[in-house]
Amino acid sequence: MAAKGRIKRIGILTGGGDCPGLNAVIRGVAKPAHDNGLSVLGILDGFEGLVTGKGIELYNKDVSGILASGGTILGSSNKGDPFHWPESTNGKTQIVDKSKEALRNYDAWGLDVLIAIGGDGTMAITNRLAEMGMNVVGVPKTIDNDLQATDLTFGHDSAVFVVSEALDRLHTTASSHHRVMVIEAMGRYAGWIALNGGIAGGADVILLPEIPFDWDAIYERVIQRNMRGKKFSIVCVAEGAKPKDGKMIVKKVDKKRTDPIQLGGIAEVVAKKISENTGLETRYTVLGHLQRGGSPTPYDRILSTKFGVTAIELALKKKFGRMAALKGNEVKNVKIEDAIANQKLVKPDDQAVRVAVAVGVSFGTKDL
Ligand code: F6P
Numbered sequence: 001m002a003a004k005g006r007i008k009r010i011g012i013l014t015g016g017g018d019c020p021g022l023n024a025v026i027r028g029v030a031k032p033a034h035d036n037g038l039s040v041l042g043i044l045d046g047f048e049g050l051v052t053g054k055g056i057e058l059y060n061k062d063v064s065g066i067l068a069s070g071g072t073i074l075g076s077s078n079k080g081d082p083f084h085w086p087e088s089t090n091g092k093t094q095i096v097d098k099s100k101e102a103l104r105n106y107d108a109w110g111l112d113v114l115i116a117i118g119g120d121g122t123m124a125i126t127n128r129l130a131e132m133g134m135n136v137v138g139v140p141k142t143i144d145n146d147l148q149a150t151d152l153t154f155g156h157d158s159a160v161f162v163v164s165e166a167l168d169r170l171h172t173t174a175s176s177h178h179r180v181m182v183i184e185a186m187g188r189y190a191g192w193i194a195l196n197g198g199i200a201g202g203a204d205v206i207l208l209p210e211i212p213f214d215w216d217a218i219y220e221r222v223i224q225r226n227m228r229g230k231k232f233s234i235v236c237v238a239e240g241a242k243p244k245d246g247k248m249i250v251k252k253v254d255k256k257r258t259d260p261i262q263l264g265g266i267a268e269v270v271a272k273k274i275s276e277n278t279g280l281e282t283r284y285t286v287l288g289h290l291q292r293g294g295s296p297t298p299y300d301r302i303l304s305t306k307f308g309v310t311a312i313e314l315a316l317k318k319k320f321g322r323m324a325a326l327k328g329n330e331v332k333n334v335k336i337e338d339a340i341a342n343q344k345l346v347k348p349d350d351q352a353v354r355v356a357v358a359v360g361v362s363f364g365t366k367d368l
Helices: 022-035 047-052 099-108 120-131 156-177 192-200 215-227 266-278 298-316 336-340 351-358
Strands: 009-014 039-043 055-058 085-089 092-096 113-118 136-140 180-185 205-207 233-238 250-253 261-263 282-286 322-327 330-335
Touching: 009 022, 009 047, 022 039, 022 113, 022 298, 047 099, 099 120, 113 120, 113 298, 120 136, 120 336, 136 298, 136 336, 156 180, 156 192, 156 233, 156 298, 180 192, 180 266, 192 205, 192 233, 192 351, 205 215, 215 233, 215 266, 233 266, 266 282, 298 322, 298 330, 322 336, 330 336
Parallel strands: 009 039, 009 113, 113 136, 136 322, 180 233, 180 282, 205 233
Antiparallel strands: 039 055, 085 092, 250 261, 322 330
16 A cells, blocks of 8 residues: 555545635646646545546646636535445445445555545545555645644635625615624534624624523624614524524434534524514525635635645655644644544634624623
8 A cells, every 4th residue: 555666646536515725726736746747536526436436537637727616626525434335225225334445446546645635524534544554645625614733724714705795795784674684604513604704794793603602692782782773783603503501403414424413594593583582673594505615715725725735745755644734824734633633613712702702793692
């Protein structure tokens, strides 16, 4: 498995949910790889392609002109975990281990290293494949920004841009109709998208998974605003937010996925409760996958390019088991296992939370 001599051939895949910037990373890896005389195999649909042997050669023409395009030219999947592979026989689905197939295909393709672009799930799988002897390098992706060991994941800035723009739009209609507008942001168990998007879009209330809320504190804030002459309010709620006496709202459980839990639905509940308890007219909007689609922001294009180039540099230097990571303004590298040890969650004393409180944002609690 260990690459003897010079690295000649790399495989690249995009795993988990897509996000803006994936193509910019692929380009950032492949262009310098070609310049260094390497061949590049694009593995299709994440780890699914590694297990089933689906890949395409990536030539310069394939990675040219993709910097600004959303999604991934390689396809992605959050159901292709080789260690948790759903296999159906006679109408019954059971979970089996297909990691040996993944290793067989890696060898059959003649790969010297696999560059895996993904979030915590992808990095955890990549780390297990490394333990089995595969040479790997990671690139941290996710709109959720919940990966440890990197100050930022690419995709997050683009998602925050979508939330911020949506809040701007909702402000005008909220103000015209004197309504409370509740917007639901993604982020799974981390509140980074709602927090940063909420600050950028001037939300009056931000609700996060990390800071369980009191219903009364929310009602109080919107009524207070009304009494002060601000006849509308904007509430930005993370999909994983929960009341102090309640649980996160699970939309669906899908055992075929590495993380079977799908969150969603809190905005509707919050809007209903506000309307019932304050008498104020309230509407809700779920932003959903709009946060993952479209062209990356300039910041994400730059970060993705830096990540991609760093990943190929790590591969050429045979620094396997490492992940590109942003530290301050520099992209460095860390052990993949350090990135997956814990989730990076919002701390209630985070500067962003303190700053938001200072400009009048309520987090639905009197504790801050
Ligand atoms: O991890 C990215 C993410 O968009 C989360 O914010 C969200 O909870 C989840 O993926 C949604 O997954 P799916 O696209 O499978 O519905």
